[in-house]
Amino acid sequence: MAFDAIETPFGKIDRIVGGAATYIAYAASNFIQPILQVSIVGDDFPKEEMDELKRRGVQLNGVEIMAGKKSFFWSGRYHEDMNTRDTLITDLNVLADFNPKVPDNYQGAEFLMLGNLQPVIQMSVIKQLKKRPKLIVMDTMNFWMESAMPDLEEVLKHVDMLLINDAEARQLSGQFSLVKAARSILQMGPKYLIIKKGEHGALLFHEDNVFFAPALPLEEVFDPTGAGDTFAGGFIGHLAKTGDISFDNMKRGIIVGSAMASFCVEKFGPTRLKEINRKDIDIRIQMFKDLVNFDIELV
Amino acid sequence: MAFDAIETPFGKIDRIVGGAATYIAYAASNFIQPILQVSIVGDDFPKEEMDELKRRGVQLNGVEIMAGKKSFFWSGRYHEDMNTRDTLITDLNVLADFNPKVPDNYQGAEFLMLGNLQPVIQMSVIKQLKKRPKLIVMDTMNFWMESAMPDLEEVLKHVDMLLINDAEARQLSGQFSLVKAARSILQMGPKYLIIKKGEHGALLFHEDNVFFAPALPLEEVFDPTGAGDTFAGGFIGHLAKTGDISFDNMKRGIIVGSAMASFCVEKFGPTRLKEINRKDIDIRIQMFKDLVNFDIELV
Numbered sequence: 001m002a003f004d005a006i007e008t009p010f011g012k013i014d015r016i017v018g019g020a021a022t023y024i025a026y027a028a029s030n031f032i033q034p035i036l037q038v039s040i041v042g043d044d045f046p047k048e049e050m051d052e053l054k055r056r057g058v059q060l061n062g063v064e065i066m067a068g069k070k071s072f073f074w075s076g077r078y079h080e081d082m083n084t085r086d087t088l089i090t091d092l093n094v095l096a097d098f099n100p101k102v103p104d105n106y107q108g109a110e111f112l113m114l115g116n117l118q119p120v121i122q123m124s125v126i127k128q129l130k131k132r133p134k135l136i137v138m139d140t141m142n143f144w145m146e147s148a149m150p151d152l153e154e155v156l157k158h159v160d161m162l163l164i165n166d167a168e169a170r171q172l173s174g175q176f177s178l179v180k181a182a183r184s185i186l187q188m189g190p191k192y193l194i195i196k197k198g199e200h201g202a203l204l205f206h207e208d209n210v211f212f213a214p215a216l217p218l219e220e221v222f223d224p225t226g227a228g229d230t231f232a233g234g235f236i237g238h239l240a241k242t243g244d245i246s247f248d249n250m251k252r253g254i255i256v257g258s259a260m261a262s263f264c265v266e267k268f269g270p271t272r273l274k275e276i277n278r279k280d281i282d283i284r285i286q287m288f289k290d291l292v293n294f295d296i297e298l299v
Numbered sequence: 300m301a302f303d304a305i306e307t308p309f310g311k312i313d314r315i316v317g318g319a320a321t322y323i324a325y326a327a328s329n330f331i332q333p334i335l336q337v338s339i340v341g342d343d344f345p346k347e348e349m350d351e352l353k354r355r356g357v358q359l360n361g362v363e364i365m366a367g368k369k370s371f372f373w374s375g376r377y378h379e380d381m382n383t384r385d386t387l388i389t390d391l392n393v394l395a396d397f398n399p400k401v402p403d404n405y406q407g408a409e410f411l412m413l414g415n416l417q418p419v420i421q422m423s424v425i426k427q428l429k430k431r432p433k434l435i436v437m438d439t440m441n442f443w444m445e446s447a448m449p450d451l452e453e454v455l456k457h458v459d460m461l462l463i464n465d466a467e468a469r470q471l472s473g474q475f476s477l478v479k480a481a482r483s484i485l486q487m488g489p490k491y492l493i494i495k496k497g498e499h500g501a502l503l504f505h506e507d508n509v510f511f512a513p514a515l516p517l518e519e520v521f522d523p524t525g526a527g528d529t530f531a532g533g534f535i536g537h538l539a540k541t542g543d544i545s546f547d548n549m550k551r552g553i554i555v556g557s558a559m560a561s562f563c564v565e566k567f568g569p570t571r572l573k574e575i576n577r578k579d580i581d582i583r584i585q586m587f588k589d590l591v592n593f594d595i596e597l598v
Binding site for chain 2: 177197201218220298
């Protein structure tokens with residue numbers, strides 16, 4: 001949970017709430033409540049945002065508020081194609097000292113989504129859970145592959161699913177072909193792999209099965225910040241709601257995640273995610289059905 | 300119909316048959332025969348290739364053979380990502396004098412696929428057909444947008460469908476967003492637009508409807524040469540076979556085209572297209588169904 005400053009070809013905002021856990025919570029809470037949030041913020045994090053999250057069934061007793069300190073801050077600028085961005089500022093602030101404590105009332109959680117963070121912090125949360133969740137999904141990024149690879153490899157052995165983008169999959173595996181990259185990553189621990197390709201959709205791999213979901217073709221991508229985390233929140237929210245971790249249901253989860261991400265990019269930060277309701281989401285999911293479903297007779 | 304020299308990260312071939320019409324004919328002839336080919340070659344074009352095409356129901360009396368002249372020759376080198384390539388040599392040869400004559404026995408053709416060529420040549424073929432085909436599809440490229448835009452605009456007014464890649468759609472429309480590009484191009488004449496995105500699939504636009512088909516995630520793209528033309532051949536071959544030009548059937552056509560293209564890239568030039576049979580194609584189409592189809596209940 002953090003603050004971002006974002007510049008896109010369409011506009012600029014100096015300070016808006018962000019952070020993987022914020023996006024994941026806003027997305028997932030449409031499908032299941034409570035969301036048991038584990039994070040850290042400074043005393044600058046807005047009370048109104050906390051109240052809004054609580055109103056959506058996000059429990060915050062696992063979110064540490066450090067007095068006299070500032071929340072994590074990221075600032076970035078997107079290029080014309082919106083697929084690449086430059087990081088301008090990364091102020092760790094409270095994140096430098098993050099030592100997550102899982103509250104007692106979080107024990108028994110069946111679905112665990114580990115946002116992108118130091119692998120040792122992700123590992124610490126896994127270890128604090130007395131009963132292993134039914135499904136553990138993790139995100140990560142190139143930075144940890146370069147600076148904490150042994151720790152990352154260890155976490156990979158403890159999770160069910162890894163969720164990364166195409167560049168990260170190539171870096172992690174050393175393979176250019178995403179099919180080969182997937183095969184290699186599925187031998188590192190996770191049984192499921194989602195490779196996010198931004199505007200080009202997402203791939204789900206499990207054993208010899210592959211599923212693909214496109215991103216919705218949008219007139220304008222206004223701000224892609226948080227789209228990947230929103231996808232993750234929608235995905236795991238759908239799985240948690242249904243309690244079904246079959247491959248077929250994961251397909252549905254990817255469509256739900258893609259629908260949520262398609263809202264996220266319409267306005268700055270998580271703004272759009274706070275406006276939509278269940279009906280908006282259903283209409284968007286129907287658009288995905290129309291976009292990809294076809295019926296063909298094989299003769 | 301031409302010769303290509305191709306260099307990819309995986310290999311190099313100094314001379315192999317190519318050309319849009321060759322790929323289109325090999326792909327389409329799996330679905331409908333006869334294919335009524337209009338093209339021009341030099342007397343260097345191999346008799347065995349002509350015989351192979353004839354064997355597949357491709358009529359060649361519309362293919363002019365110019366004695367003492369050479370066939371069109373293209374040479375290119377693909378980059379590591381296989382999405383971009385450098386043209387090394389373009390020898391027009393016979394193409395410099397191409398003035399297509401549509402044979403009498405071609406009259407009444409219901410489906411016309413215009414491969415990428417000078418717009419005036421494409422227009423000439425349209426004009427020679429006494430009865431307007433049920434569906435006219437055209438391909439084009441950035442070169443004609445830069446050197447023959449008024450001619451290209453004229454052809455666009457006479458076709459039903461334009462089939463181009465994403466960079467070409469952006470150039471033709473002056474719009475970066477493909478959704479906006481599509482809207483703009485659909486006002487130039489064609490009622491249908493297919494935007495090919497290479498390894499990222501293809502989009503079909505018609506009025507407010509959009510359909511998306513992914514490319515099959517392949518372990519290795521060996522040689523992408525001709526994949527777009529093979530896609531076009533599979534697409535129009537399916538439409539011609541079924542005689543159905545509804546939007547729903549175009550969706551199926553795009554899946555068929557994508558399946559054909561997924562074979563094309565497996566070996567140099569059209570090599571792989573000559574090896575496969577109808578059963579291979581059906582298995583590949585089933586892979587597309589498994590890849591994208593999902594079932595979700597909206598509550």
